[in-house]
Amino acid sequence: MADREKRHLEIRGKRKKQIMSVALRLFSSEGYGHVSIAELAIHAGISKGLMYNYFDSKESLLKAIVEEGIDKIIQSFDRNRDGILTAEEFAHFIRSTFRLMEENKVYWTQFFGLIIQPNIKEFLKNSEMTGLIASYFDILGVYFKNMGFEDPMLEVFHLSVTIEGFALMMLFYNDLADIPEALFKRFEERIIHTYT
Amino acid sequence: MADREKRHLEIRGKRKKQIMSVALRLFSSEGYGHVSIAELAIHAGISKGLMYNYFDSKESLLKAIVEEGIDKIIQSFDRNRDGILTAEEFAHFIRSTFRLMEENKVYWTQFFGLIIQPNIKEFLKNSEMTGLIASYFDILGVYFKNMGFEDPMLEVFHLSVTIEGFALMMLFYNDLADIPEALFKRFEERIIHTYT
Amino acid sequence: MADREKRHLEIRGKRKKQIMSVALRLFSSEGYGHVSIAELAIHAGISKGLMYNYFDSKESLLKAIVEEGIDKIIQSFDRNRDGILTAEEFAHFIRSTFRLMEENKVYWTQFFGLIIQPNIKEFLKNSEMTGLIASYFDILGVYFKNMGFEDPMLEVFHLSVTIEGFALMMLFYNDLADIPEALFKRFEERIIHTYT
Amino acid sequence: MADREKRHLEIRGKRKKQIMSVALRLFSSEGYGHVSIAELAIHAGISKGLMYNYFDSKESLLKAIVEEGIDKIIQSFDRNRDGILTAEEFAHFIRSTFRLMEENKVYWTQFFGLIIQPNIKEFLKNSEMTGLIASYFDILGVYFKNMGFEDPMLEVFHLSVTIEGFALMMLFYNDLADIPEALFKRFEERIIHTYT
DNA sequence: AATGAATGAGTCTTCATTCAT
DNA sequence: TATGAATGAAGACTCATTCAT
Numbered sequence: 001m002a003d004r005e006k007r008h009l010e011i012r013g014k015r016k017k018q019i020m021s022v023a024l025r026l027f028s029s030e031g032y033g034h035v036s037i038a039e040l041a042i043h044a045g046i047s048k049g050l051m052y053n054y055f056d057s058k059e060s061l062l063k064a065i066v067e068e069g070i071d072k073i074i075q076s077f078d079r080n081r082d083g084i085l086t087a088e089e090f091a092h093f094i095r096s097t098f099r100l101m102e103e104n105k106v107y108w109t110q111f112f113g114l115i116i117q118p119n120i121k122e123f124l125k126n127s128e129m130t131g132l133i134a135s136y137f138d139i140l141g142v143y144f145k146n147m148g149f150e151d152p153m154l155e156v157f158h159l160s161v162t163i164e165g166f167a168l169m170m171l172f173y174n175d176l177a178d179i180p181e182a183l184f185k186r187f188e189e190r191i192i193h194t195y196t
Numbered sequence: 197m198a199d200r201e202k203r204h205l206e207i208r209g210k211r212k213k214q215i216m217s218v219a220l221r222l223f224s225s226e227g228y229g230h231v232s233i234a235e236l237a238i239h240a241g242i243s244k245g246l247m248y249n250y251f252d253s254k255e256s257l258l259k260a261i262v263e264e265g266i267d268k269i270i271q272s273f274d275r276n277r278d279g280i281l282t283a284e285e286f287a288h289f290i291r292s293t294f295r296l297m298e299e300n301k302v303y304w305t306q307f308f309g310l311i312i313q314p315n316i317k318e319f320l321k322n323s324e325m326t327g328l329i330a331s332y333f334d335i336l337g338v339y340f341k342n343m344g345f346e347d348p349m350l351e352v353f354h355l356s357v358t359i360e361g362f363a364l365m366m367l368f369y370n371d372l373a374d375i376p377e378a379l380f381k382r383f384e385e386r387i388i389h390t391y392t
Numbered sequence: 393m394a395d396r397e398k399r400h401l402e403i404r405g406k407r408k409k410q411i412m413s414v415a416l417r418l419f420s421s422e423g424y425g426h427v428s429i430a431e432l433a434i435h436a437g438i439s440k441g442l443m444y445n446y447f448d449s450k451e452s453l454l455k456a457i458v459e460e461g462i463d464k465i466i467q468s469f470d471r472n473r474d475g476i477l478t479a480e481e482f483a484h485f486i487r488s489t490f491r492l493m494e495e496n497k498v499y500w501t502q503f504f505g506l507i508i509q510p511n512i513k514e515f516l517k518n519s520e521m522t523g524l525i526a527s528y529f530d531i532l533g534v535y536f537k538n539m540g541f542e543d544p545m546l547e548v549f550h551l552s553v554t555i556e557g558f559a560l561m562m563l564f565y566n567d568l569a570d571i572p573e574a575l576f577k578r579f580e581e582r583i584i585h586t587y588t
Numbered sequence: 589m590a591d592r593e594k595r596h597l598e599i600r601g602k603r604k605k606q607i608m609s610v611a612l613r614l615f616s617s618e619g620y621g622h623v624s625i626a627e628l629a630i631h632a633g634i635s636k637g638l639m640y641n642y643f644d645s646k647e648s649l650l651k652a653i654v655e656e657g658i659d660k661i662i663q664s665f666d667r668n669r670d671g672i673l674t675a676e677e678f679a680h681f682i683r684s685t686f687r688l689m690e691e692n693k694v695y696w697t698q699f700f701g702l703i704i705q706p707n708i709k710e711f712l713k714n715s716e717m718t719g720l721i722a723s724y725f726d727i728l729g730v731y732f733k734n735m736g737f738e739d740p741m742l743e744v745f746h747l748s749v750t751i752e753g754f755a756l757m758m759l760f761y762n763d764l765a766d767i768p769e770a771l772f773k774r775f776e777e778r779i780i781h782t783y784t
Numbered sequence: 785a786a787t788g789a790a791t792g793a794g795t796c797t798t799c800a801t802t803c804a805t
Numbered sequence: 806t807a808t809g810a811a812t813g814a815a816g817a818c819t820c821a822t823t824c825a826t
Contacts, residue, residue, distance in 0.1 A: 007805085008809070015810085031314035033229030037796060047812045052797065116312055118227035121368065154382050157365075161383075162354070165361025169353075172317065186350050207785090232820055243787045245823080254821065399826085400788070407789085423706035425621030428816060439791045444818065508704055510619035513760060546774050549757075553775075554746070557753025561745075564709065578742050579749075599806090624799055635808045637802080646800065 016054050019044050024065050028113035032062060032120060066123045069111045074128055076100055077136070085143040087196040097163075098188040105170070112167045147195070155195070162191065212250050215240050220261050224309035228258060228316065262319045265307045270324060272296055273332070281339040283392040293359075294384040301366070308363045329356075343391070351391070358387065408446050411436050416457050420505035424454060424512060458515045461503045466520055468492055469528070477535040479588040486587075489555075490580045497562070504559045539587070547587070554583065604642050607632050612653050616701035620650060620708060654711045657699045662720060664688055673731040675784040685751075686776040693758070700755045721748075735783070743783070750779065 022044040026035045037058060041048045055061040085093070101108050115124055124130070137156050144152035166187065218240040222231045233254060237244045251257040281289070297304050311320055320326070333352050340348035362383065414436040418427045429450060433440045447453040477485070493500050507516055516522070529548050536544035558579065610632040614623045625646060629636045643649040664685075673681070689696050703712055712718070725744050732740035754775065 011810070029314055031227065031229055033227055034315065036794080038794090048796090049798080049813065050811055053810065058796065113314065116364070116367075118225055118309065118313075119230065151382060151386075154379070154386055157379065157383065158358070158386060161361035161365050162358050163361070164364050165357035165359070168312070168360050168364055169357050183350070183353065186347060187353065190347075190350055190354060204785095211785095233822080234820075244821090245788065246786055248822070249785070403789070421706055423619065423621055425619055426707065429818080430816080440817090441792065441819075442790055445789065450817065505706065508756070508759075510617055510701065510705070511622065543774060543778075546771070546778055549771065549775065550750070550778060553753035553757050554750050555753070556756050557749035557751070560704070560752050560756055561749050575742075575745065578739060579745065582739075582742055582746060596806095625801080626799075636800090637809065638807055640801070641806070 012054070015046075015050075019046070019051060019054055020061070020065050020068065023061055024107075024110050024114060027062065027065070027117075028110035032114070032117055062120070063123065065111075066115065066120065067127075069115070070124070070127050070129050074132060077132060083139055083142070085139055087147070090143055091192045091196055094188060094192050098184060101167075102184050108167070109170050113171045116168075144195070159191070159195065208250070211242075211246075215242070215247060215250060216257070216261050216264065219257055220303075220306050220310060223258065223261070223313075224306035228310070228313055258316070259319065262311065262316065263323075265311070266320070266323050266325050270328060273328060279335055279338070281335055283343070286339055287388045287392055290384060290388050294380060297363075298380055304363070305366050309367050312364075340391070355387070355391065404446070407438075407442075411438070411443060411446060411453070412457050412460065415453055416499075416502050416506060419454065419457070419509075420502035424506070424509055454512070455515065457503075458507065458512065459519075461507070462516070462519050462521050466524060469524060475531055475534070477531055479539070482535055483584045483588055486580060486584050490576060493559075494576055501559070501562050505563045508560075536587070551583070551587065600642070603634075603638075607634070607639060607642060608649070608653050608656065611649055612695075612698050612702060615650065615653070615705075616698035620702070620705055650708070651711065654703065654708065655715070657703070658712070658715050658717050662716060665720060665724070671727055671730070673727055675735070678731055679780045679784055682776060682780050686772060689755075690772050696755070697758050701759050704756075732783070747779070747783065 019040075023035070023040055026040060026043060030039075037051060038048055041051065044051075051058075051061065055064060114120060137160070140156045140159065141152045144155040149155050215236075219231070219236055222236060222239060226235075233244050233247060237247060240247075247257070251260060310316060333356070336352045336355065337348045340351040345351050411432075415427070415432055418432060418435060422431075429443060430440055433443065436443075443450075443453065447456060506512060529552070532548045532551065533544045536547040541547050607628075611623070611628055614628060614631060625636055625639060629639060632639075639649070643652060702708060725748070728744045728747065729740045732743040737743050
């Protein structure tokens with residue numbers, strides 16, 4: 001009994017992940033509104049009805065995907081929040097952020113491609129991320145002030161804009177030709193160099 | 197007769213612009229796929245059928261909007277392409293770019309919100325813009341080299357990423373609370389200062 | 393302009409009535425839940441989509457039908473409610489009620505067949521009819537008391553039960569073979585005779 | 589072995605009854621077409637698949653329920669069919685009928701709520717009940733004739749209509765507030781008094 | 785030029801039923 | 806016996822597009 005139940009849960013878990021993974025890819029590349037359940041089912045190799053065994057609706061599937069991504073981000077960034085950053089810590093923070101993105105380039109690119117879609121942005125605004133971002137902005141503001149920057153908030157703005165722009169660039173050019181791996185490294189060092 | 201015809205064309209022109217303007221706003225905020233012709237007609241104060249007097253289809257309307265935006269960009273940037281930039285010319289180039297964006301903040305924000313949507317990106321890739329951007333990249337590369345930057349292509353990348361990131365930030369935060377006007381100016385000077 | 397608008401409204405009105413009429417017939421004979429929009433469309437000689445030009449949903453169509461019936465009933469019975477009934481008035485009340493049912497036997501049989509369906513009953517309970525029925529019960533109670541009946545409320549109950557049962561009988565046997573016209577008359581006189 | 593088999597059959601029998609009981613309740617209150625197998629399974633505390641171990645299909649389950657009800661009715665009324673009714677026998681017949689309904693008010697109300705649904709009526713028409721009812725009509729006709737009623741068939745009609753109307757009334761008002769128990773008794777005596 | 789009734793293909797969703805375990 | 810994952814046909818509903826007026 002416990003055996004059967006365990007297997008069921010395993011199967012459910014796998015299927016759920018599989019559906020979410022396929023959906024993220026399609027939603028990101030085609031746009032949420034342009035992906036039909038039929039298309040999703042074909043790409044996931046399942047029947048049309050099965051999705052509804054795992055998610056209440058198409059929108060609920062979207063929500064699950066977005067929330068999972070937000071959770072991943074929060075888990076990654078929710079450590080060492082004592083609030084004071086040294087130059088070394090700043091460098092480490094930037095490097096580990098890029099490392100995270102690089103390791104799951106496909107996932108994060110797709111995720112980014114998803115959350116910039118109209119109506120989906122709203123999910124973010126109502127999530128914990130808003131607070132998380134604000135607190136990081138504060139920490140960075142203090143750091144830049146301590147480092148002697150004239151206009152710390154402008155630097156915070158510049159840095160975050162740069163990182164978002166980088167993500168957007170990856171999204172745009174990844175379809176055509178991959179961005180050279182080396183660029184990751186050089187770009188990252190360029191940022192660290194500017195701010196330490 | 198010629199008079200009547202002229203007035204006729206004038207009216208057509210105005211209607212067309214009005215439809216395109218409303219459509220851009222809706223496509224950008226709701227997402228192309230989520231805007232129905234019925235909704236568009238209501239917001240434009242016309243009947244559903246009338247749209248088809250001006251555009252062959254919904255997609256043709258989209259195309260017209262995107263092409264108009266691309267044309268505007270090309271017209272703005274297609275001057276002084278002798279190819280060699282002085283520091284002063286660079287500063288002027290950055291300033292006039294920001295000025296253009298600032299003056300039509302609403303239009304460009306909407307336009308940006310439109311072209312980052314999946315499937316619509318493709319329009320850009322097949323447009324003249326690709327070549328235009330490439331040529332600007334070349335000019336900037338030469339400029340950065342002349343200015344003694346170690347890795348000119350990285351700087352080009354950084355600059356373009358920054359500007360795209362800025363546009364994205366405007367798109368995201370414009371709904372909630374306007375970005376302070378002053379930031380435009382400070383951000384722009386920050387870029388000029390870095391690269392001159 | 394006013395002309396066109398008028399014609400539009402005329403067409404809309406006719407179509408709406410036509411759809412409601414076909415829907416009532418099908419809902420009553422097949423059961424609301426078993427009638428598909430496709431089936432309804434075929435029987436009404438229209439396309440599947442057109443129904444949604446006139447009603448928001450299948451349920452909204454149902455609601456319109458039920459409410460129309462309730463309104464008809466209320467209009468028929470909402471006259472002379474001074475509250476005191478003579479034997480003559482009672483006889484007239486019964487006769488005119490039967491006359492109304494007889495004249496639109498098809499409509500009322502279908503309507504009755506609709507409102508006894510599960511879930512649809514609820515519509516009635518929340519309608520004005522509840523109050524109307526209650527007030528008629530009161531009036532009849534007084535009448536039976538004045539006529540010297542031992543247990544007036546029991547008579548009210550008996551009478552209403554009899555009429556409802558008559559409606560149900562019509563619904564059941566109308567499919568197979570029509571109830572003989574004469575029965576209407578004899579049944580009606582039987583009731584009048586019992587209670588005057 | 590025979591023991592195990594017996595227990596086996598006992599369990600099967602119980603399960604079957606349980607499923608039928610839950611199904612009758614749901615079919616009656618929600619309408620046959622609106623009850624899904626999933627819903628049924630949840631309310632019966634079994635899995636979706638298990639139902640198919642006991643019944644071939646949803647319709648076959650419905651059929652079993654209706655047939656069981658018809659059987660119960662036939663068993664109750666199939667006695668003393670010598671054909672001639674005295675006044676005393678008539679009174680006893682009415683009383684025992686009401687007693688039967690009263691004792692299993694919930695069951696019969698639900699059953700009645702089921703068989704008046706469109707499409708389900710057909711089951712009755714093709715069942716033995718049609719003949720049974722006809723024969724009772726005959727017996728009652730003779731009885732009323734012997735009792736000196738002017739229009740015996742009208743009385744048969746009136747009586748059956750009254751009883752059906754009573755059942756319908758119970759179905760309608762049972763959800764809201766129970767019909768006072770005393771009414772059963774008084775209503776029954778009222779009928780007996782009229783016809784003896 | 786302008787309207788909106790009408791169409792029907794396509795979308796999301798439900799659900800009776802099957803089957804491997 | 807019992808489970809629930811999986812299927813696919815069918816249902817409610819949407820919407821780009823056409824066309825008579």
